[in-house]
Amino acid sequence: MIKRVSHIGIAVKDLDKGIEFYQKLGLELEGTEEVPSQKVKVAFFPCGDTRIELLAPTSEDSPVAKFIEKKGEGIQHIAFAVDDLPKALEKAEESGVTLIDKEPRPGAHNADIAFLHPRSTLGVLIELCKENKH
């Protein structure tokens, strides 16, 4: 049901600095986008068949701002691509995983996304992601 790693989400304080760093590292910037539902601005770097996704908070009450406050900058979530998001959520819940999102919501890149709670996933914030064409 899980097809591959869709992207790895990395929290940064300053998106421009983050972009500069990953460009220096040799990745190519695909684009940036604001995601109002998560109060973040994101930058995508394709890397093989996955992406690095930089997330910078656009507001102090953004979940990413809270993450940075608690843990500092760094890897914030791992997103797995699935074919059928509602079904994947149902299956996760059946197996005892706590869902942050019971229903899919709009994410960056025209995708439908839902998060699983880290307290039920051995400490990793996991995103399930149904990628859609633009």
Ligand code: ZN
């Ligand atoms: Zn994500």
